[in-house]
Amino acid sequence: MDAIIKPTGLRTGSTLTEIVRVNGLRKVYEGKQRVVAVDGIDLAVREGELYGLLGPNGAGKTTTISVCTTRVLPSAGSVCLDGVDVVASPALARRSMGIVPQYNTLDRACTVYENIFFHCLYFGFSRNDARERTAQLLEQFHLSDRASAYPAQLSGGLAQRLQIARAISHRPRVLFLDEPSAGLDPQSRIAMWDAVRALRDEGITVVLTTHYMEEADALCDRVAIVDHGKILVEDTPAALKSSVGAQKIYALELDNYEDAPQLAGQIRELQGVFEVEPTPTGLRIFAGSADGLLPEIVRASNPYGLRDLTVTETTLETVFIRLTGRDLRE
Amino acid sequence: MPTMEQELVRSPSAAPRNAQSPRRMQYARAFLGLFLRDLYVLRRESIPFLIRVCMNPLLFLFVFTYIMPHMSDGAALNPTASMGGANFSTVLLPGLMAVAIMFSGIAAVALPLAQEFGITREIDDRVMCPLPVSAVAIEKICFSSVQSAIAAAIVAPLAYYVPATPVYAHVANWPFLLTVLILASLTAGALGLFIGTTVKPQQIGLIFGTVVMPITFLGCVYYPWAMLDRMPVLQHAVLVNPIVYMSEGLRAALTPNTPHMNTALVLVMLTFYLFLLTALGIRGFRRRVIG
Numbered sequence: 304m305d306a307i308i309k310p311t312g313l314r315t316g317s318t319l320t321e322i323v324r325v326n327g328l329r330k331v332y333e334g335k336q337r338v339v340a341v342d343g344i345d346l347a348v349r350e351g352e353l354y355g356l357l358g359p360n361g362a363g364k365t366t367t368i369s370v371c372t373t374r375v376l377p378s379a380g381s382v383c384l385d386g387v388d389v390v391a392s393p394a395l396a397r398r399s400m401g402i403v404p405q406y407n408t409l410d411r412a413c414t415v416y417e418n419i420f421f422h423c424l425y426f427g428f429s430r431n432d433a434r435e436r437t438a439q440l441l442e443q444f445h446l447s448d449r450a451s452a453y454p455a456q457l458s459g460g461l462a463q464r465l466q467i468a469r470a471i472s473h474r475p476r477v478l479f480l481d482e483p484s485a486g487l488d489p490q491s492r493i494a495m496w497d498a499v500r501a502l503r504d505e506g507i508t509v510v511l512t513t514h515y516m517e518e519a520d521a522l523c524d525r526v527a528i529v530d531h532g533k534i535l536v537e538d539t540p541a542a543l544k545s546s547v548g549a550q551k552i553y554a555l556e557l558d559n560y561e562d563a564p565q566l567a568g569q570i571r572e573l574q575g576v577f578e579v580e581p582t583p584t585g586l587r588i589f590a591g592s593a594d595g596l597l598p599e600i601v602r603a604s605n606p607y608g609l610r611d612l613t614v615t616e617t618t619l620e621t622v623f624i625r626l627t628g629r630d631l632r633e
Numbered sequence: 634m635p636t637m638e639q640e641l642v643r644s645p646s647a648a649p650r651n652a653q654s655p656r657r658m659q660y661a662r663a664f665l666g667l668f669l670r671d672l673y674v675l676r677r678e679s680i681p682f683l684i685r686v687c688m689n690p691l692l693f694l695f696v697f698t699y700i701m702p703h704m705s706d707g708a709a710l711n712p713t714a715s716m717g718g719a720n721f722s723t724v725l726l727p728g729l730m731a732v733a734i735m736f737s738g739i740a741a742v743a744l745p746l747a748q749e750f751g752i753t754r755e756i757d758d759r760v761m762c763p764l765p766v767s768a769v770a771i772e773k774i775c776f777s778s779v780q781s782a783i784a785a786a787i788v789a790p791l792a793y794y795v796p797a798t799p800v801y802a803h804v805a806n807w808p809f810l811l812t813v814l815i816l817a818s819l820t821a822g823a824l825g826l827f828i829g830t831t832v833k834p835q836q837i838g839l840i841f842g843t844v845v846m847p848i849t850f851l852g853c854v855y856y857p858w859a860m861l862d863r864m865p866v867l868q869h870a871v872l873v874n875p876i877v878y879m880s881e882g883l884r885a886a887l888t889p890n891t892p893h894m895n896t897a898l899v900l901v902m903l904t905f906y907l908f909l910l911t912a913l914g915i916r917g918f919r920r921r922v923i924g
Contacts, residue, residue, distance in 0.1 A: 366924075374757065375924035395656065397763045408758045412674045421673075424666035425762040427659060 322477055322508050323348035323371065328380035330366050330532075340366040342532030344380075348477070348510055353503045355523035356512040357619060363532035364512035365405065368479050371510070372402045385476050398426065401470030401478040401507075405485055407462050409454035415465055416441065416450040419472050426473035436472055444468040444498065460491025467498055471507060478502060480511040484518055496522055516619035528623055535626045544617045547625055549577050549589035552615050553600055557585040558608025566607050573599050589621075663764040664772055671776040685740060686784040690729040690791055698722045698796030722796035723891060727883035728854035729792050731817065733784040735852075735876050738821025739845060741777035743829035744837060750921055751834030760922045770826055770918040774911060777822030782814060789887075802887050809896060813882035816903040820875055823910035830917025852876030857884060859892035875906040 330341040341363040348354045356364040369375035373393035382389045385399040423433035441447045484492040520540045527537040567579040578589040749756040861868035881894035
């Protein structure tokens, strides 16, 4: 098989082509307890993009990705990947995609080297091409010195890296990463982020799911926030954050929180405050980045028994809270 | 004939990603890749494989056809007393080969599948290969049949040379023997696929007691089917057991002087079970891997 050479730098201007197109996707698990996992998702991923599905556990992210990667049949709707209908022609569609699932699916009976080598053979590489590609990927993912180790001997971070290397070994056009940082220590997570960014620079489109808003923020060009099987909103992380209209969030904890509505009235009058909403233990204040607001808030809330105050920058989590009224972790 | 110009126009789009290569070729290469991987792993694990294949028949032969005939009061205990004109050692040769074939199918497909479906989910990697899911299941059957054939080839000389009493075997019809061997090996793989996809992974340990032992002991392994004629109910009941046709087929091919089942019936029934178990196994496999 000829080596497949992908042009790099596909993200040029506005003439980007769609590579993944999901239309009206629904997945209902019938049974004693009927579960609607995906409830009408439409999305389009452009070539060369790093696209994220952000949402809490059980939002339907994994099911969406599983349908895209031919492992789950949809109840309704369609998925088109690189011009191929994944439901009608799954075997053909699999050539254009790589997948790193949440759990470790490495071949336990084969070494690190063989995991990639045989994967290349499955995708029609000649033995020579497969050997070359394996050596190159082991080098790229810093796994060369572990080439003869078995998956059981690898740490979580290394196993994850090997899974990514294997998933892209047949040079897919789209790589799906399902919760790539689940179970990784912070250091391995940063290393994984670097690896994923490098893939995008190679021109591979990446679709990932995550429930870590930092991850979506740090990695993705565009993010869709998913909850209860539906996309709530979709945009670039910067645009999503600015849609909240505030740059800072002040969370107050009050001893006399039953008087919070009264305090809320006072704080709303302050310059730079956009919105105030009650929380179970106090107030949440959405504000601009005006200087001098903090002392004013403290002064106003002291008579109500201010116990604690946290100030955070607007994050994607804020966006999620604004849309659903809940925390991502709840 | 396409003109040179047409060729030139077509080739740039055809070259990258091999997009124009025929689909059958893509499937064949993926299938071959899976097969090579399995062969490679088997070669590395050849010692455990040999132990697994040899231990059961070796002990069986040693106890029943070597120790017992040598005992002081051997005649009373001697299971090698004549059986339909053939001695026990002669009856055992095809029987133990059938067990080895059947057991390899279970060990090569059902047990690994339980692991791949259960704890490791390794199956997801195989299922993501660029070929239809049913072909992944068929590859498992084919590879298992190779193991079964090797197992049969290992057990045959053991069953011939270990017994203290002579084994009367001769092959009159090689094509028939090969056909039976291939059909039996494939059917064993299909049986393994069926069991592996039907039984819950957590309960796979139970199949030895509930499936493997009964089909072995009631599979005409240790006695020819014709000798069940005094127990007509049993003689008819065991006909649902595919192992019966493996044992009887090998009996007809290897020890034709022992009473054995009609050879045409054996071939028909083995083919029937091969298709039935393959179809059920593929259905179960698809159900397990595609949500």
